[in-house]
Amino acid sequence: MAKSIQSTLVEVTVQAVKELYNAEIPAQQIALQETRKEFEGQITIVTFPVTRFSKKSPEQTGAEIGEYLQKHIADISAFNVIKGFLNVSLSEDYWISLLNNTVAAADFAILPSNGKRLMVEYSSPNTNKPLHLGHVRNNLLGYSVAEILKAAGYDVIKANLVNDRGIHICKSMIAWQKFGNGETPESSGLKGDHLVGKYYVIFDKEYKSEISALMAEGQTEDEAKKNAPLMKEAQTMLQQWEAGDAAVIDLWKTMNTWVYAGFEKTYKQMGVDFDKYYYESNTYLLGKDIIQEGLEAGVFFKKEDNSVWIDLTDEGLDQKLVLRADGTSVYITQDLGTAQLKYDEFQMNESIYVVGNEQDYHFKVLFLILKKLGKSWADGMFHLSYGMVDLPSGKMKSREGTVVDADDLMAEMVATAKERTEELGKTEGLSEEDKAWLYTTIGMGALKYFLLKVDPKKRLLFDPNESVDFQGHTGPFIQYTHARIKSVLSKAGFKGGEATVTPPSISVYERDLIQCLANFPATLEAAAKEFSPAQLANYIYDVAKFYNKFYHEETILKAEDAAVKAFRLTLSAAAASVIARGMKLLGIEVPERM
Known part of the structure; x- marks a missing residue:
């Protein structure tokens, strides 16, 4: 498995501290985080821990470390320093390669057995x-x-x-x-x-x-x-x-x-x-x-x-x-x-x-x-x-017969999904059998996502109506995004497995989506470590949001450059795959069309 850019940044930062300041810093003290959206860059290195070795201000330390990193890592295109934070920008070639060789690969985020x-x-x-x-x-x-x-x-x-x-x-x-x-x-x-x-x-x-x-x-x-x-x-x-x-x-x-x-x-x-x-x-x-x-x-x-x-x-x-x-x-x-x-x-x-x-x-x-x-x-x-x-109506007591029955709740969710879907006119051309499957998939997806997106430790108020919203932070919104991607791929005749392509350039929307998709393995490991489906649920919502932003801002099917179109279809397929796999781990199915 190729070394990640994050591990490379940590390794070369340790090397920089040794060469610039003649000091040893443990790798675990190098803190990385995603750069905040209001700043230039994609990965941020926190430089405060290094100042005790440099004996210089956080800004000057960041500038020296940034120059060293840019000199030794070809994928770094630029950097800037805001107080004690070194924000690193990665080249377009890095993001294109990350999609083609990692995120779109068949074995992406398939983690090996750990023997436990x-x-x-x-x-x-x-x-x-x-x-x-x-x-x-x-x-x-x-x-x-x-x-x-x-x-x-x-x-x-x-x-x-x-x-x-x-x-x-x-x-x-x-x-x-x-x-x-x-x-x-x-x-x-x-x-x-x-x-x-x-x-x-x-x-x-x-x-x-x-x-x-x-x-x-x-x-x-x-x-x-x-x-x-x-x-x-x-x-x-x-x-x-x-x-x-x-x-x-x-x-x-x-x-x-x-x-x-x-x-x-x-x-x-x-x-x-x-x-x-x-x-x-x-x-x-x-x-x-x-x-x-x-x-x-x-x-x-x-x-x-x-x-x-x-x-x-x-x-x-x-x-x-x-x-x-x-x-x-x-x-x-x-x-x-x-x-x-x-x-x-x-x-x-x-x-x-x-x-x-x-x-x-x-x-x-x-x-x-x-x-x-x-x-x-x-x-x-x-x-x-x-x-x-x-529930909005209050607490339940089973021995008094006021409990909210699971079967009744699930039936109500499916009925609500049917009502909302028909209101939006999203069932044209579907057989009765396909409609029934779709209503169940949306209703159960709404229920599951609403209950799983909240940290397990927190008490939650379940609002059935809010959960079946095609535009909010909900299961149906993510399901609809997946169906949208599948529609795009179907219209393009995209089958997957196509040869990798290199567009002349990529947009910020493509880059942001690639960066989000690349976080899937780390999110999966964190959710497993914390026993928290909420981490995964909220991550998948981010994928859906980034995809929709990309979809609305960039032309896919009508892109004039063939390489650009092929690249955007590959990116779309990778997003659909991550959404489908992530939702499956929440027990939620995603439809091909809605």
Whole structure:
């Protein structure tokens, strides 16, 4: 692989400091950045760190370094110094060569394997309700992070830990037994997850009614919550499940089967997948051996009631229960066991948990305990903590039936995309099948891009109408740009693979677009390092903006010079390729026409 201009600039700047000032400066202290648009130049070298060796002003130091660089690097056409910033201009020949030999090459930004294995765990649904808007962000984020890591050279396992047991599952089961009259997905016409979620809501409604009745009889609210018959029945059912009661297990399997079928439809519509499923029903007893191991090592301690704890007060946390007095697991117990199970199975270098920020404390404790237990792989564990998603209408509560259902949201996005697309008259000549695909592609692209363009750590307000805007910072704008490029290439009969061409000169718009496209590999690596699809999403938006500027300012199909036309078509094809590949890593398809 040819050396990049950035690495050449760093190398020759180090050499300049040695020759000009008889000093050694570490390469990592040479800071490069893109030149701000109000100044001449494309790459800026920050000269402040060099002044301690030159003993001169930043301006004079920059001028001396600039003269040295221009003398030793043929691609530098000019330079200027603004205070402590040396702005370097690169020659037209450099940009032309960069497009022909790098950006337009078939292997551009295809990064080699780095030999490291990662697991990305996401989704983690409960089998008592359908997926909702919060799950949508989780799934899209986890899937995109996994795809970006793959593209950056990692061997990635996508995992889903399904929460398929517990009191919340029993609530749906009891409600279905008492009020369901044998209703099934087939008889009701409901997706299985929606049917089971319906009975979770019914449980809550009936439970509140029982609490009110008991309070009317003189019980306190806390007493009424404990004594409500429905809750007692759900608790008894959980005990029966844990004891292996055949009838309870059979009902549990039946209702979970309904839910899994529903989830699969939602996952397919969402465009996400998994390599490995774990189920809490198989993992909830794991971890007890680890607790015993920790007791023997003095990491944990027992209290008088026989419950097992860990003291994390020295780390600024508190004492944490890891095993109940009756010997039963708590969540941290099974998470310790599941973490060990995953590592034993895959020996991954890193394990990323995509979970909302309400679990920040839990993961701090989990990772700290594993380190105290001496698990060498614990250093590779990371909680990708993300903010909640709000709608203009406010927060969602699933047990009250006010949750924004993922299936309904996706259907609404497709319907909105259909309405907007037809308003713009962009469906002429398309078959009904092609139209349906286009509406789905635009609607899902709008949803995914809007949720992924925001830094994962930030809470976000999702506005469905704003997301389906063909002119804003949106998925449809980028999709439309891709379709525009494909239209240009189609009209020109451009097939790709044409011989490289050298135009007599290039414009600032061509140069800016080439420079932006050349940043794709570095952006991909940064997004992978930070587990941040937002970096990639915003980069692709920049590509689309630079292309549209170039498209509006320069003639492509009617360019009089054949070499200029061929060069601009090559540049257009390279832009389309980067947009398509980048969007695919976000889980977004791009149409050939819109």
